Amino acid sequence: MSFRTHLESVVNQVEGALGCSVMGFDGISVETHQKEEAAELELNGTWVEYANVLSQLRQAAELLKTGEIQEISVNTESVLTIMRLVSPEYFLVLALRADGNYGKGRYVLRVTAPKILAEL
């Protein structure tokens, strides 16, 4: 399967999903699938900012000695964002509506990350 097929699968499985992307920590999107109904949201621009912050959080977690960060979630009033590490260079990011299925989103990213890694 291609990246896009995996990303479409994530968006289709999670109720309320707006878009999903494979991104590098340099802020460059490898592949993105965004629902048409979410076209007005500038998801990519925000994810670039989040990638930068994610890098810094990983350093903070190393101080904590609680193990490497696997997942970060950033929730605003209208959009929930879940980011999950795929490799030291790449991560998966999923945006969903505030009333979307958050637990399902976490689960689907967890099982999709190894499939993405296998194709990188």
Place this chain on the structure above:
Amino acid sequence: MSFRTHLESVVNQVEGALGCSVMGFDGISVETHQKEEAAELELNGTWVEYANVLSQLRQAAELLKTGEIQEISVNTESVLTIMRLVSPEYFLVLALRADGNYGKGRYVLRVTAPKILAEL
């Protein structure tokens, strides 16, 4: 109720909770309640780092125009951390074991935040 009573209540309600704190965005903890079994974890040191990153994420979210960030979660292999805004200056942070009740943690922070705000 004092801050400490609220924090103890959060920790007692959420299965797997390790500690809870009211913190300022300057990284200074107003009040902390940490379970004795979690005494070896340097939670406070990490939360100071997270406070700094949280400030930056809020700026990123303003770019996104999806509304202000309400909640951030940072999950490592062994510890889940949920941070919830209380006011522009303060936030609540809850650490729980990776097998703790994450959904319950989010819920309890959401209902506790206005109680903390009322006493600030």
